Amino acid sequence: MTTAHRTIRTAAAAAAAAVAIPVSLGLLAPAAHADGSGTFGxxxxxxxxxxxxxxxxxxxxxxxxxxxxxxxxxxxxxxxxxxxxxxxxxxxxxxxxxxxxxxxxxxxxxxxxxxxxxxxxxxxxxxxxxxxxxxxxxxxxxxxxxxxxxxxxxxxxxxxxxxxxxxxxxxxxxxxxxxxxxxxxxxxxxxxxx
Missing domain, CATH: 2.30.180.10 (FAS1 domain)
Structure with a gap:
């Protein structure tokens, strides 16, 4: 594998991680209220x-x-x-x-x-x-x-x-x-x- 391929693969992995982390954090966070205001009832x-x-x-x-x-x-x-x-x-x-x-x-x-x-x-x-x-x-x-x-x-x-x-x-x-x-x-x- 060439240095260029490793750089591309590393960049792709980093981009995937950048997307995956917020998505996984979003799944762990409490659900937002539908109106987005934090009101309830x-x-x-x-x-x-x-x-x-x-x-x-x-x-x-x-x-x-x-x-x-x-x-x-x-x-x-x-x-x-x-x-x-x-x-x-x-x-x-x-x-x-x-x-x-x-x-x-x-x-x-x-x-x-x-x-x-x-x-x-x-x-x-x-x-x-x-x-x-x-x-x-x-x-x-x-x-x-x-x-x-x-x-x-x-x-x-x-x-x-x-x-x-x-x-x-x-x-x-x-x-x-x-x-x-x-x-x-x-x-x-x-x-x-x-």
Whole structure:
């Protein structure tokens, strides 16, 4: 075998290895989420695909503004406005919001919800119980305990893409990014301890 043949063979082997290594590493890596954003949960598929309410659109805005662009969070946005928390949430840095969806609020009898929405102090206490003053990554949810802005703690448990907050509220779309927060959409409204 000539030196030229050895050089060609070596170059071919190196090229094959360069292709094989990333392919084999890709097979060993965790599967990427279909939408490429790192979000998870069944309700993520209902998030608009484009525009300000999409995952990409929400990532550009602070959390209260981003939520106002998501049709699944309209009741939460109404509550945040009534409590006067829009600027507080939009100006906070590196927070996590466990955001009840419209379906979560629909579980509350209408008369009870109307009373809470009319009582600014109680509403503020409930809403700030849904906010943690630090960014919580999905990996921290398996057995987490986090202090809320309300002052009490909430807990998270689960694995994979199945997590519960305080043992009852399921995360239905998790790891949604906004300009200043990580958001986990949940299927029940959390009540702070008395």
């Amino acid at each position: 069944p309700a993520c598929s209902s998030v608009p695909k484009e525009g300000s309410g999409s995952l990409a659109g929400m990532a550009k805005d602070p959390v209260a503004t981003a939520a106002s662009n998501n049709p699944a969070l309209s009741t939460l946005v109404t509550a945040v406005k009534k409590a006067g928390l829009v600027d507080t949430l939009n100006n906070a840095k590196d927070i996590t919001v466990f955001a009840p969806t419209n379906d979560a609020f629909n579980k509350i009898p209408k008369a009870d919800l109307a009373k809470v929405l009319a009582n600014k102090d109680q509403l503020t206490k409930i809403l700030t119980y849904h906010v943690v003053g630090e960014k919580v990554a999905p990996g921290e949810l398996s057995n987490g305990s986090f202090k809320t802005l309300e002052g009490s703690k909430l807990t998270t448990k689960g694995s994979g893409e199945s997590y519960k907050v305080n043992g009852t509220a399921k995360i239905v779309c998790g790891n949604v990014k906004t300009a200043n927060a990580t958001v986990y959409l949940i299927d029940s409204v959390l009540m702070p301890p008395k």
